[in-house]
Amino acid sequence: MRESVQAEVMMSFLVSEELSFRIPVELRYDARDPYAVRLTFHLPGDAPVTWAFGRELLLDGINKPCGDGDVHIAPTSPEELSDVHIRLQVGGDRALFRASAAPLVAFLDRTDRLVPLGQERNTGDFEEHLDEALGRILAESKQNEQNAG
Numbered sequence: 753m754r755e756s757v758q759a760e761v762m763m764s765f766l767v768s769e770e771l772s773f774r775i776p777v778e779l780r781y782d783a784r785d786p787y788a789v790r791l792t793f794h795l796p797g798d799a800p801v802t803w804a805f806g807r808e809l810l811l812d813g814i815n816k817p818c819g820d821g822d823v824h825i826a827p828t829s830p831e832e833l834s835d836v837h838i839r840l841q842v843g844g845d846r847a848l849f850r851a852s853a854a855p856l857v858a859f860l861d862r863t864d865r866l867v868p869l870g871q872e873r874n875t876g877d878f879e880e881h882l883d884e885a886l887g888r889i890l891a892e893s894k895q896n897e898q899n900a901g
Contacts, residue, residue: 757781757866759859763838763851765795777851781807781863786872788889789863791838793849803840804889808869811860813838814853827853 759779764772778792789810792802805823812818813825814836822842828835828850836856838849 754866755783757859757862759855759862761851761855761859763793763849765793766848766850772850777849779856779859781859781866783867785888786867790892793847802892802895804892807860807863810856811869814856814860833857 757780761777761779762774763777765775766772773796775796776794778790778794780790780792781788782790787806787808788804789807790802790804792800794800803823809819809823809825814827814833816830817824817826819825819839822840824837824839824841826837827833828837833853836851836853838851840847840849
């Protein structure tokens with residue numbers, strides 16, 4: 753059985769109202785950590801930066817503004833499925849990205865075929881590897897803070 757889903761999408765990194773540029777972003781979902789998705793941003797001149805957050809947050813953010821804390825996701829137009837803003841924040845530093853909703857929906861559909869939404873607890877060894885998964889997420893979070901600082 754396949755244990756992960758990957759995709760690459762192009763997103764706009766919105767530096768300011770006047771300046772943005774397109775960057776490749778890798779999306780990854782692993783059945784061993786069934787609640788999280790990982791986005792790895794490849795910014796020019798910098799080492800790749802990976803953010804992990806809830807799969808459900810990404811799904812909900814495509815349709816309505818959501819997110820507390822460091823990750824906020826919202827559709828650019830609530831009336832139609834078009835683009836999505838993803839805002840990431842570490843301390844006072846913020847980064848805003850714009851992505852087409854279609855490849856995000858396609859990616860989430862593939863994750864749902866691997867582990868249906870709401871069935872995450874039923875993925876055999878999830879409970880067994882919960883501490884390992886939490887440790888990995890915390891380590892990634894700490895690394896993101898160091899990269900931003």
